[in-house]
Each structure stands twice: as C-alpha cells, then as structure tokens.
Amino acid sequence: MSVLTLNCPVPVAVRDQVMLGHGSGGKLSAEMMREIFLPAFSNETLARLDDQAVVNIGGSRIAFTTDSFVVKPLFFPGGDIGSLAVHGTVNDLAMGGAKPLFLSVAFIIEEGLSMEILRRVVASLGRAAEACGVQVVTGDTKVVDKGSGDGVFINTTGIGVVPDGLFLSASQARAGDAIILSGSIGDHGIAILAEREGIEFESPVVSDSAPLHELVADMLRSSNAIRCLRDPTRGGVSSALNEIATQAHVGMLLQEESIPVRDEVRGACEMLGLDPLYVANEGKLLAIVDPSDTDRLVAVMRANPLGRAARRIGTVTKSDPGWVTMRTVFGTTRIVDMLAGDQLPRIC
Amino acid sequence: MSVLTLNCPVPVAVRDQVMLGHGSGGKLSAEMMREIFLPAFSNETLARLDDQAVVNIGGSRIAFTTDSFVVKPLFFPGGDIGSLAVHGTVNDLAMGGAKPLFLSVAFIIEEGLSMEILRRVVASLGRAAEACGVQVVTGDTKVVDKGSGDGVFINTTGIGVVPDGLFLSASQARAGDAIILSGSIGDHGIAILAEREGIEFESPVVSDSAPLHELVADMLRSSNAIRCLRDPTRGGVSSALNEIATQAHVGMLLQEESIPVRDEVRGACEMLGLDPLYVANEGKLLAIVDPSDTDRLVAVMRANPLGRAARRIGTVTKSDPGWVTMRTVFGTTRIVDMLAGDQLPRIC
Numbered sequence: 001m002s003v004l005t006l007n008c009p010v011p012v013a014v015r016d017q018v019m020l021g022h023g024s025g026g027k028l029s030a031e032m033m034r035e036i037f038l039p040a041f042s043n044e045t046l047a048r049l050d051d052q053a054v055v056n057i058g059g060s061r062i063a064f065t066t067d068s069f070v071v072k073p074l075f076f077p078g079g080d081i082g083s084l085a086v087h088g089t090v091n092d093l094a095m096g097g098a099k100p101l102f103l104s105v106a107f108i109i110e111e112g113l114s115m116e117i118l119r120r121v122v123a124s125l126g127r128a129a130e131a132c133g134v135q136v137v138t139g140d141t142k143v144v145d146k147g148s149g150d151g152v153f154i155n156t157t158g159i160g161v162v163p164d165g166l167f168l169s170a171s172q173a174r175a176g177d178a179i180i181l182s183g184s185i186g187d188h189g190i191a192i193l194a195e196r197e198g199i200e201f202e203s204p205v206v207s208d209s210a211p212l213h214e215l216v217a218d219m220l221r222s223s224n225a226i227r228c229l230r231d232p233t234r235g236g237v238s239s240a241l242n243e244i245a246t247q248a249h250v251g252m253l254l255q256e257e258s259i260p261v262r263d264e265v266r267g268a269c270e271m272l273g274l275d276p277l278y279v280a281n282e283g284k285l286l287a288i289v290d291p292s293d294t295d296r297l298v299a300v301m302r303a304n305p306l307g308r309a310a311r312r313i314g315t316v317t318k319s320d321p322g323w324v325t326m327r328t329v330f331g332t333t334r335i336v337d338m339l340a341g342d343q344l345p346r347i348c
Numbered sequence: 349m350s351v352l353t354l355n356c357p358v359p360v361a362v363r364d365q366v367m368l369g370h371g372s373g374g375k376l377s378a379e380m381m382r383e384i385f386l387p388a389f390s391n392e393t394l395a396r397l398d399d400q401a402v403v404n405i406g407g408s409r410i411a412f413t414t415d416s417f418v419v420k421p422l423f424f425p426g427g428d429i430g431s432l433a434v435h436g437t438v439n440d441l442a443m444g445g446a447k448p449l450f451l452s453v454a455f456i457i458e459e460g461l462s463m464e465i466l467r468r469v470v471a472s473l474g475r476a477a478e479a480c481g482v483q484v485v486t487g488d489t490k491v492v493d494k495g496s497g498d499g500v501f502i503n504t505t506g507i508g509v510v511p512d513g514l515f516l517s518a519s520q521a522r523a524g525d526a527i528i529l530s531g532s533i534g535d536h537g538i539a540i541l542a543e544r545e546g547i548e549f550e551s552p553v554v555s556d557s558a559p560l561h562e563l564v565a566d567m568l569r570s571s572n573a574i575r576c577l578r579d580p581t582r583g584g585v586s587s588a589l590n591e592i593a594t595q596a597h598v599g600m601l602l603q604e605e606s607i608p609v610r611d612e613v614r615g616a617c618e619m620l621g622l623d624p625l626y627v628a629n630e631g632k633l634l635a636i637v638d639p640s641d642t643d644r645l646v647a648v649m650r651a652n653p654l655g656r657a658a659r660r661i662g663t664v665t666k667s668d669p670g671w672v673t674m675r676t677v678f679g680t681t682r683i684v685d686m687l688a689g690d691q692l693p694r695i696c
Contacts, residue, residue, distance in 0.1 A: 018461040023491030032489065036467055040474030041453075041484040053485035055450055057509060058408030066452035066505055070490045102403055104414035104505050105389075108456070113366040119384055126388030136389040137401035141380065142418045142501075143371030144694060150496035157414055157452050157505035161405060346492060 019342065025234030026278075026339025030243075049247060050169050051230065052096040054162055061162040063098035065089060068155045072346040074121060076195045078188075078207030079282075081154055082125030087211050087282055088233065088348060089158040090132050094213035095229040095285065097168045097220055098160030103129060105156050106140040110149030121152060132211045134158070166220065170247035172227035175318035178294040179252060180287040182215065182301055183208070183309040184260040185237055189279035189344050190268045201264050210283030215304045222300045225290035232286055233348055235339045238277040240286055241324045242338040251320035254336065256328045258313045277326075278339050280347045288316060367690065373582030374626075374687025378591075397595060398517050399578065400444040402510055409510040411446035413437060416503040420694040422469060424543045426536075426555030427630075429502055430473030435559050435630055436581065436696060437506040438480050442561035443577040443633065445516045445568055446508030451477060453504050454488040458497030469500060480559045482506070514568065518595035520575035523666035526642040527600060528635040530563065530649055531556070531657040532608040533585055537627035537692050538616045549612050558631030563652045570648045573638035580634055581696055583687045586625040588634055589672045590686040599668035602684065604676045606661045625674075626687050628695045636664060 021028040038047065045053045052065035069085045079087075086103065093100040105125065109118065129136050191207040193199070212231065219226060228248075232240040237259070245252050261269075261276045269276050283306060289297055294312055301307030314326075324336040369376040386395065393401045400413035417433045427435075434451065441448040453473065457466065477484050539555040541547070560579065567574060576596075580588040585607070593600050609617075609624045617624050631654060637645055642660055649655030662674075672684040 016463045018457045018459060018463060018466060018491055020459050020491050020493060023457070023489060029489065036463070036470050037487060037489075040470045041477070041487070043483050043485065045483065045485040046487070053450070053452075055485060055507075057410060057449070057507075058406060060406030060408060062405060062410070062507070064450060064452060064507060065486055066454045066503065067488045068454045068456050068490045068503060070456060070492050070496075072496075101405070102401070102412060104401075104412060106414045106416045106503050106505075108416050108418060108501055109366045109371070111366060111368050115364050115366060115384070118366060122384050122388045129389070135391050135393065137391065137393040137403060138413055139385060139389070139394070140415045141371060141377065141385075142416045142694075143366055143368050144418050144498060144501075145368060147495065148418075148420075148498035150492060153456055153490075153492075153501070155414065155416060155454050155503040155505075157454075157503075159403075159405075159410070159412060159507065346490075 020345040021342035023345065024339050024342045025239050048169055048171065050096060051092040054096055063093050063096045063160045063162050065092040066155065066157040067092060068153060069348055070153050070346050071192065071348050072150065073195055074117065074151055076207055077191050077204055079209040080121060080124050081152065082121040083128040084209050084282060084348060085154040085156045086125055086128035086132060087209050089156040090134060090211045090213055091231045093158045093160040094216040095231055096162060097166045098162045100132060100134045100158055100160040100213050102159050103134050103136045103156050104138045105136050105154065108149055108153040109141065109143050110151055111143055111146045113151055118152065132213065168226060168228050170228050170244040173244050173248035173250050173288045173316050175250055175316055176291055177227060177288045177316040178291045178312050179314040179316065180289060180298060180310060181259065181313045182285045182307045184262050185281055185284060186261055186265040186269060186276035186279035188282040189347055190265045192347050193344055201268065203264055205264050205268065208281055208283035210306055212283065212285050212306060215301065215306045218300055218304050219297060223293045223297050225293035227288045230286045232281050232284060234280050236278040236280055237286065238324065238336045239338050244288060245324055246322050249321045251317035252314055252324040253317050254314035254326040256326050258311055260309050274343065277336055278343050282348065368693040369690035371693065372687050372690045373587050396517055396519065398444060399440040402444055411441050411444045411508045411510050413440040414503065414505040415440060416501060417696055418501050418694050419540065419696050420498065421543055422499055424555055425539050425552055427557040428469060428472050429500065430469040431476040432557050432630060432696060433502040433504045434473055434476035434480060435557050437504040438482060438559045438561055439579045441506045441508040442564040443579055444510060445514045445564065446510045448480060448482045448506055448508040448561050450507050451482050451484045451504050452486045453484050453502065456497055456501040457489065457491050458499055459491055459494045461499055466500065480561065516574060516576050518576050518592040521592050521596035521598050521636045521664050523598055523664055524639055525575060525636045525664040526639045526660050527662040527664065528637060528646060528658060529607065529661045530633045530655045532610045533629055533632060534609055534613040534617060534624035534627035536630040537695055538613045540695050541692055549616065551612055553612050553616065556629055556631035558654055560631065560633050560654060563649065563654045566648055566652050567645060571641045571645050573641035575636045578634045580629050580632060582628050584626040584628055585634065586672065586684045587686050592636060593672055594670050597669045599665035600662055600672040601665050602662035602674040604674050606659055608657050622691065625684060626691050628692065630696065
C-alpha cells in the first residue's frame with residue numbers, strides 16, 4: 001500500500017512530475033511552494049505563508065483564505081466533503097484571529113455524479129455554514145467529463161475581519177513560548193483511512209471535523225499573549241510546527257507523553273505503521289503563547305467543548321532553529337521532521 | 349460529436365445524474381442553481397445572482413467572486429488556463445463595478461502532471477495578475493491520483509472594492525434601456541474548439557481572453573447611466589441576456605445585423621452547426637444603459653482597445669418579460685432562448 005509509505009525518500013528524477021506527495025502538506029509541498037508558486041506571485045502578504053492573508057481595505061483588516069477539498073470518500077464518520085469544506089476554511093480564518101463572515105463555494109463535478117449525492121453534500125455544506133454563522137454569498141459550478149474528475153471537488157474561499165491590534169502570525173513565535181494543543185490528534189486521518197480501506201475498529205474512529213472560531217474567540221477574549229495559531233490539518237502536528245519553526249527561526253521541543261492520542265487511533269497507527277504526529281486533524285489547533293499565560297489559557301480552552309483535552313505539549317526554544325524535536329516516553333530525544341512522502345493522500 | 353449538439357432536449361429521467369450540460373451556463377445550470385444550491389444557501393446577496401457578491405465590511409463595499417477553471421486544452425491560441433483564471437475573476441469583479449484588488453488561487457493537480465507545464469501555467473497566471481494590478485495573496489494546492497483529475501484545475505477567488513453610490517445589478521435593467529456589446533462574439537469558444545478538435549482555419553481564431561476592468565473604469569468615469577454589466581462567458585450572449593431578462597422581468601429585442609461576428613468565427617459556426625450567440629467570450633461585455641447615454645458611452649468604449657468594436661445591439665422592452673428575441677437579417681423575429689444542452693463543455 002503506497003498510501004502508507006512514511007517518510008519515503010523521493011528520487012530527484014521523479015520530481016519533473018507532480019506526485020501525490022506534493023499535496024501532502026509536507027516537504028514536497030513546501031518545495032513546490034518555494035520553487036514554483038512563490039517566484040510567480042511574490043508579495044509580502046503571501047510570503048508570510050500563514051493559513052490566511054490579511055489585507056487592508058478601507059481601514060478594515062480583511063482575512064482571506066482558500067482551500068480546495070478533494071477528500072475521498074465523500075462521506076465518512078463524523079462528516080462529509082460539504083461540512084469539511086466549511087470547517088476547513090472557517091478554521092483557516094479563525095487561525096488568523098478573524099471572525100469568519102462570508103464564503104464562496106465552487107464545485108467541480110464529474111459528469112454522472114448522482115444528483116442525490118450532490119444534494120446531500122450541498123445540504124450538509126449549507127447546514128455547516130449556518131451553524132458557523134457564515135453566509136455563502138457567491139458560487140460557481142463546473143462539470144467535467146466522466147473520468148476527468150472524481151465525484152465532486154469543492155473549493156471554499158472565506159473572508160473575515162481581524163480585530164484591530166491583533167496580529168497572529170507564525171513569525172511571532174519566540175524562544176520560551178509554550179506550545180498548547182487543543183485535544184487528541186489523528187482522529188480525522190484515521191477515520192478517513194479506515195472508511196476508505198474498509199478497516200473496522202472495536203470502537204469506531206470518528207473525524208474531529210469541527211469549526212474552531214468560537215474556541216479561538218474564547219481564547220482571544222481571555223489572553224493578549226497568543227503569538228500564533230495553526231490548525232494541524234494535512235501533514236499533521238509535525239508539519240504545522242515545522243512550518244512555524246522555519247518561519248520564526250526558532251526550535252521546538254515537544255514532550256511525547258503530553259500529546260493526547262486516543263487508544264483506537266494509537267492502535268490503528270501502530271497496526272498501519274503510521275505516526276500520529278503526521279496524521280491530519282480537522283478540529284484541533286496549536287497555539288504558541290507567552291508562557292505566563294499558559295495555565296489561564298488552557299483552563300479557558302478546556303471550558304469549551306472543542307478544547308476539553310487542551311494541554312501544553314512543549315516549548316519554543318532558542319536552540320536548533322528550524323527544527324522540531326521530541327523527548328520520547330523512553331527518555332530519548334528524536335527529530336520530528338516534516339512529512340517527506342505522501343502518508344495519506346486526499347485526506348481533505 | 350456530442351460536443352456539438354445544440355439545444356438538444358434533455359430527457360427528464362437522465363436528470364438524476366449530473367450531466368455536462370449542467371456546467372454549460374445555460375438552462376440546466378439555472379435549474380441546478382434553483383433546485384440544489386439556492387435552497388441550501390438562501391440569503392439576499394446570493395439570490396441576486398449577479399456574477400459577484402457585494403458585501404459590506406466596516407463601511408467598505410467589498411465585491412467577492414469565485415470561479416473554477418477546467419478548460420481543455422490547458423494552452424490555446426490567445427491564452428492558457430493560468431491567464432484565463434485571472435481574467436475570468438477580474439472580469440466578474442469588474443462587472444460589479446469593483447476595482448479588483450486581491451486574488452486567491454487554488455490548484456487541483458492530477459498526479460503525473462509535468463512540472464514544466466505547471467511552471468508555465470503558474471508563471472502565466474502570475475504575469476496576468478501583475479498586468480491587471482491584482483495581488484495573489486493566498487493559495488492552496490491539492491494533488492489527486494492519476495485518473496481522478498485532468499492535468500490541472502484552477503480556482504481563483506477575487507475581492508475588490510465597489511465605489512460608493514454605485515449599484516450595478518441585473519435587477520436594475522428597465523424598459524427602454526439600450527443594450528451595448530463591446531465587440532465581436534464567439535472568439536474564445538471557437539479558438540478552444542478548434543484547438544481541441546484540430547480544426548484549422550485560413551486565418552487562425554484567437555481567444556479574446558482579456559481583463560476588462562480598465563474598460564469598465566473608463567465607462568463608469570464617463571457615465572452614471574449604466575444599470576448593469578455582464579461578461580458573456582459560458583452560454584454566450586444569449587445566456588447572459590436571458591439571465592438579465594429573467595432577473596429584471598423585462599424583455600429584450602436584439603438586431604442581428606448589429607451583432608459583430610468575425611468572418612472566421614461565423615464560418616466555423618456555420619460549418620459546425622453552432623450559433624455564435626451561444627459561444628463563450630472571455631474579453632467582452634454587455635452593458636445595459638439608459639438610452640440617453642448610449643452614444644457617449646459607445647464612443648468612450650471605442651477609445652479603449654478592448655472596446656473598439658462596441659455598438660448598440662438592442663433594446664430592453666416592457667413586452668415579453670423574461671424573453672430575449674431577435675430581429676434577424678431576413679426581417680423575421682426569433683426567440684433567443686437560453687442554451688438547453690451542452691454546446692461546448694470545458695470552455696473555461
């Protein structure tokens with residue numbers, strides 16, 4: 001199962017073609033960003049490489065973010081491509097501290113898709129948007145011939161407003177900061193994988209897909225000490241933290257025993273040879289915060305149903321800038337590198 | 349060649365699946381919008397069904413529009429999917445009178461796409477954005493497995509600012525208004541079709557793909573009498589005018605002899621059994637304007653290279669609300685219905 005090759009080295013000669021790993025959110029994605037996209041679109045806002053752009057229009061700070069969703073299968077325990085397309089974009093806005101306001105939705109449908117499936121996806125998307133308090137105000141539909149797509153792909157692009165004076169960005173992280181995680185990791189990726197490969201567990205694994213903007217609002221209301229927020233989606237916790245470490249030129253040291261992983265997820269990962277640190281989440285966030293505010297912030301997060309298992313998982317360090325390391329449960333230290341290959345394609 | 353079936357009646361039983369015609373911008377697209385999308389996302393802004401939403405943020409009127417591009421082939425005379433993805437979204441913003449400011453760009457790439465082709469597409473997109481004065485500030489890349497996509501699909505979503513006091517909308521059209529067209533029709537659709545099917549002409553047909561925001565700025569600077577602008581892309585002039593007629597509950601009467609069609613395009617259409625009124629354009633606009641300003645506005649448009657062949661092509665009528673009719677060159681009158689089937693799939 002090529003799906004499960006973890007950190008496989010990629011022969012350089014193959015890189016004259018796009019590979020699945022280029023969409024993994026790991027090393028190959030970063031390489032493609034650096035070599036193909038950044039040179040063509042160079043500007044300061046894009047170069048910050050946050051999950052959302054923040055632009056100034058008429059005195060308002062507008063957050064703007066886009067995501068395409070190609071998850072397979074379309075329906076999975078805990079959600080579907082429609083609800084995921086809302087949560088993913090709402091969360092990218094929330095990670096910039098923005099209040100999500102409006103969404104555009106664009107469908108690329110493969111000829112022959114059942115109208116009933118489309119109706120279910122669209123209805124789910126509509127319900128998720130309503131639950132998040134965001135309006136779908138514009139859209140587009142394209143149809144491609146059979147065999148040129150795969151059921152339906154959805155792009156959602158969101159705009160929101162960032163409060164005055166708030167500036168969350170990966171570049172803000174500094175040595176001594178605490179790293180807080182909002183809950184258990186790996187649920188989304190394992191739920192998708194199990195559904196796709198027909199793997200059954202004693203207690204089923206359900207995606208954590210959820211909108212985090214209210215959790216973020218609670219956090220921002222109670223603390224001025226948040227430097228940066230990131231939702232560890234594709235590429236998991238490891239890739240999100242590596243991106244921050246690179247952007248801010250800092251190191252990070254994690255404590256393995258403090259990182260919550262559900263028993264079913266841990267079991268599935270062991271069976272399949274996966275590392276939960278690389279598995280996607282769709283309803284979790286990482287916060288980099290001034291250490292003085294850690295306890296208060298963790299308490300605030302735990303009061304929200306989506307942050308019940310929040311805890312500090314590590315520290316930003318001055319040493320090893322650009323690297324994430326982890327003190328394991330065995331007392332050893334290992335490097336937590338960015339995902340190199342394609343662990344789980346089409347996870348979102 | 350199913351590609352060329354024009355206005356084919358669609359058996360109702362087939363509509364439990366999505367067909368290529370649902371992406372045509374014609375009757376089936378409108379039906380899908382009405383039956384699947386509008387019920388799920390109901391809100392006032394979306395219900396206006398303009399090419400862009402205009403929302404109010406902090407006192408600014410922000411135009412917001414999304415489009416996915418699935419054109420086949422990726423490169424064609426006069427452009428490529430990269431430049432088209434910029435022009436299409438810039439034009440949707442411009443049709444609302446907005447100054448285009450920022451773009452998001454999201455790629456869905458099929459595994460195995462040549463990195464060199466991707467590089468060319470991305471570079472072209474970057475050049476087009478720069479030429480339009482818009483910044484690509486955020487993006488996303490997904491990779492799907494071979495056979496689940498087709499090279500590359502691109503979503504661009506744009507935001508711009510609408511000047512105070514300006515309200516262009518299809519619903520504004522009223523009886524007596526003049527209908528102005530900025531130039532010859534059918535160039536984009538025929539260029540794509542010729543490239544795709546390997547049809548050669550004595551003088552090659554080149555796509556009209558171009559950004560119209562400066563032409564629109566010229567027009568708005570010189571006239572307060574513009575009710576609505578529309579770029580006749582998928583579904584062509586016929587679908588754009590039918591949409592306005594439906595939204596504004598007005599009729600429209602066109603003069604066939606006043607509608608400019610290049611000789612090569614007319615010849616290709618005759619040979620292939622196509623009606624230029626249904627063929628896509630990517631650098632033309634329709635303006636509905638108070639009749640008193642027609643001559644001045646046409647003169648202003650002709651002074652811009654993208655409006656050199658501008659002329660009045662018809663009149664908005666009180667009679668036949670919801671219908672577009674045309675006085676033919678033979679002196680007869682015919683109904684110009686919305687596109688019913690799929691004339692040219694994957695044209696944009």
